[in-house]
Amino acid sequence: MLVIALASTLCANVFINGAAFLIPTLHTERGLELAQAGLLSSMPSFGMVTTLIAWGYLVDVLGERIVLAAGSALTAAAAFAAASVDSLIAVGVFLFLGGMAAASSNSASGRLVVGWFPPDQRGMVMGIRQASVPLGVGLGALVIPRLAEGYSVSVALLFPAAVCAVSAVVCAAAVIDPPRPPRAEAPQEQLANPYRASAFLWRIHAVSVLLVIPQAVLWTFTLVWLMAERGWSAASAGVMVTVAQVLGGLGRIAAGRWSDVVGSRLRPIRWIALAAAAAMGLLALTDVLDASISVPLMVIASVITVSDNGLAFTSIAEQAGPFWSGRALGTQNTSQHLASAVAAPVFGGLIGIAGYPAAFAVCALLPLVAVPLVPSEPALSRR
Secondary structure, rough: HHHHHHHHHHHHHHHHHHHHHHHHHHHHHOOOHHHHHHHHHHHHHHHHHHHHHHHHHHHHHHHHHHHHHHHHHHHHHHHHHOOOOHHHHHHHHHHHHHHHHHOOOHHHHHHHHHHOOOHHHHHHHHHHHOHHHHHHHHHHHHHHHHHHHHOOOHHHHHHHHHHHHHHHHHHHHOOOOOOOHHHOOOOOHHHHHHHOOOOHHHHHHHHHHHHHHHHHHHHHHHHHHHHHOOOOOOHHHHHHHHHHHHHHHHHHHHHHHHHHHOOOHHHHHHHEEEEHHHHHHHHHHHHHHOOOOHHHHHHHHHHHHOOOHHHHHHHHHHOOOOHHHHHHHHHHHHHHEEEEEEEHHHHHHHHHHHHHHHHHHHHHHHHHHHHHHOOOOOOOOOO
């Protein structure tokens, strides 16, 4: 179940984040400004925010297998449709629709992992599952820009279409929903709305939004930064982004294991936020100085800025309980993907006006704001 959760979310993220790797081709061959290309690349994220909570509700009601299989199939259909049209407006529409479908993997795969593993293992296994996001980005970076540069945007979009189609078949055939008590027999505390009991979930959502923006900026613009500012080819830049994302996946696993060992999901988040602020600040400084060390600092920042996601995801699932975790995880992803979708055109515009160092410097401030918002570790009564 862990492997399937990892693979299905990886495939969804090849689609969700893969559009960002079309930016160099859209910028150089189609003449789009960075803000315009960033907006197009954000359409899957905008689509996701409209359906994440709804998919979470369906997971709570129907279970993980149905949602994963149906969502993957619809994502594949939207990607095939985007590859079949020439109009960039039509491509944007299908990317939006595909994002609506791809949202299914977030809550369903997270619930699958939490449901099948005990609390003292959840941090690490959720880190493994969360590694699917940077691994999906890395796979997209390795394949999509090469296809776009060598063939066309349409051919490049066939890759996420194919992997999501395979994911749909695997999920339909192999997913087993984790056991949970019938709703009629569940204690009242598991059925109650966790958002009314305390501000814990609200604060985690706010922290995650602040921490996801630097991650989104790096994912969206690293490829074009390497090519335009450092003179790298599409192939070599794609390899570098892939390496950064693989290391980011390992970072998520290590952070999850760290949380299991110390018995806290939230203390590690505070340290990761401080490290993210330092890494983005150094990246901004070295980019201003045009220092070659800015490239390895980009890799370090890419690893650090993704390491907190699994910790927040696990904590939310544990606190929300088996009858609310789908909606709570949907809310978490809605807030994060909305922030990511807005960040792409906003920071694209900032880069166009003030340059990459200014964008990196702004990203260094956001984790500092997040640190005091991290809540205290609560009693895990809803597990």
